[in-house]
Amino acid sequence: MYKYGFQNYFEADFTAFYPEVMKGEHWINVYLNFDLSAETKLPGDLYDPSALVVFDREGEVQDFIVHDEGVDCEYKFTDREKEKMLSYIKEHDLI
Template sequence: MYKYGFQNYFEANFTALYPEVVKSGHWINVYLTFEFSKDTMLPADLTDPSALVVFDLEGEVQDFIVHDEGVDSEYKFTDTEKKKLLDFITQQNLI
């Protein structure tokens, strides 16, 4: 993850992912909470990160959003993290 302006960059290693799928209008929202490996060091300004992955009804990804304490944060996922999240969603047949 990294903060806007490419600050506080780190690569999160997820050890467990917990999904919740919510269909709303034209969107399918997949909320993911996760646990991190011991070697993942969160920056001080990111206390309880989670993810929102937004899909359209055809199953195409529209956005990856980093939440902190349940609301949008200034952080973004790296391409590697996005791939890990999408691989999990696909393997679990959530969409």
């Protein structure tokens, strides 16, 4: 993850995901809480990160949003983190 402006860059090592899927008329929202490895050190301004992955009704990814304590924050996911989340979602047929 990294903060806007590419500050506080780190690569999160996910060890488990806990999904919640909400299907709407136009979007499929996959909320992912996750556990991080002991080696993953969060920056001081990121307390309880989670993810919202937004898909359209055809199953195409529209956005990956970092939440902190349940709300949008200034962090973004790295490409590697996005790949891991998308792989998990597809592997478990969540959409």
